[in-house]
Amino acid sequence: MFDYQFLIEVLVGGLLSGVMYSLVAIGFVVIYKTSGVLNFAQGAMLLFAALTFVSLVERGVAFPLALLATLAIMVALGVGVERAVLRPLVNQPPITLFMATLGLSYVIEGAAQLLWGTQVHGLDIGISDVPLDIAGVFISQFDLFAAAVAGSLVTLFALFFRITRTGLSFRAVADDPFAALAVGLRLQRVWAIVWTVAGIVAFVAGLLWGARLGVQFSLSLVVLKALPVLVLGGFDSIAGAIVGGLLIGAIEKLAEVYVGPLVGGGIEAWAAYVVALAFLLVRPSGLFGQKLVERA
Template sequence: MAFFLETLFGGLMVGMLYSLVALGFVLIFKASGVFNFAQGAMVLFAALAMARFAEWIPMWTGIESRWFANVAAFAVAGLVMFAVAWLIERLVLRHLVNQEGATLLMATLGIAYFLDGAGQTLFGSSIYKIDIGMPKDPIFLLDKVFEGGILINKEDLYAAAIAAALVALLSLFFQKTGTGRALRAVADDHQAAQSIGIPLTRIWVIVWCVAGVVALVAGMIWGSKLGVQFSLTTVALRALPVVILGGLTSVPGAIIGGLIIGVGEKLSEVYLGPYVGGGIEIWFAYVLALVFLLFRPQGLFGEKIIDRV
């Protein structure tokens, strides 16, 4: 039982990180109808900016404090992601409103490749380190309940807590603020929202900026765990099955879907891996997403679209 709970907790913590990345996909799709394949590249670009500014700021200021360097690097990288999001919306997507889905798909793929190349040009192509002070030593929980306790990695616990806090803040933002209500109105009906005076272009810029911040936090966490390298793009795209499972238009679906995928990956690797071979953790989420595409393509919480003829 202790081993099962240990695996379960590990899956929940990884799943929360998947949920964080999936939120970027869902927010942009809800507000603009664009499935942003560049979200993975945004995570990588943000992580590179965070890592490099954390190196450069102490040299520029002469202040050697790691805490100051991380806070300043996060702030500067956040401004960079705001600028990137604004430029993407202003220079690309604003001119593609009401275009075919394939056109928007190719646009976001082009943005992804551009960000990959721009990241290497501006920040370099080596493997960089983000050290935000998260402890990496394990702890034992419930040692009075189970013999030996449950082994939990402190870094995973802190990362899951940061991701959960950001998800909670975003949920409050969408539910309690005027801008959040405007975002939800735009998501429900673009034309109706515009008819009551909600400026679509401003809303789209806000959504892309929020997605940029989400990418920055996700890149900071994954970069701290794995190092900042170009495989982060593929790690971020592991959130695609989460979006399919939870639904393209559902913020709660992104959260629940991420937790289901995270737990499913860990449990399947431990309990099914010995029977079907290693590596099940890599493809489990995509097989589950394929099943949902066949039998419930709108996902668990997505809206079922009915075309009337």
């Protein structure tokens, strides 16, 4: 007899993980929408945030002060990256910008190593991983907390970019940067705000993923989990990042539990990429991404 309760547990666990994938993906989306840059340094920024926070705590800094200090550092890092890397490379080909962020990721990781060392750290944010029994379905307390934090931040950013004046400026630059410049919008200011948002996203994602996986240099590879999310949802859509994250999270867990035993296990690590590759063949722009139309 099929166990529907277990199916619900697996599905809920996947959806909760998917919310955290969405949070990482949004760091890519906000930058790509305004500047066309696929920010491969997002993973290094995530690692830097987690390593900075845990190192401050281990050195005796109070938890709230460590949070504020790390947040300030990540905002400064985001603004610094925009000024030092993006601004001098404006109007360069996309491959040049991508290679710049790829190099930047190694620079940030190297700086983290010089500042804080290379040892592995455990990160405790005070939330246990004991499962809760909710209507007969067992759900991890940490997964619920992480999904609530990530979901709240995603919602906050979505509202910010939709209803605030700065958010409207962001959308105008994303739609047509030249038209936005013509009507008096300051592109450099918008880009600085966008990279600040990327720093905040890296801060939150770094703490959540660091608490789940431990703070180590492989943590920067979490960004690879965001790539299938972006393929499904679209590289330029915040809504797509949310939906894509939920889909990828659910697909991974369901594939591991129900398909994994048939193929020897380990399918969770690559099932999302198989789905993403198949999706590229059908809809390259993603579910919510804009189709590029070039006129000769």
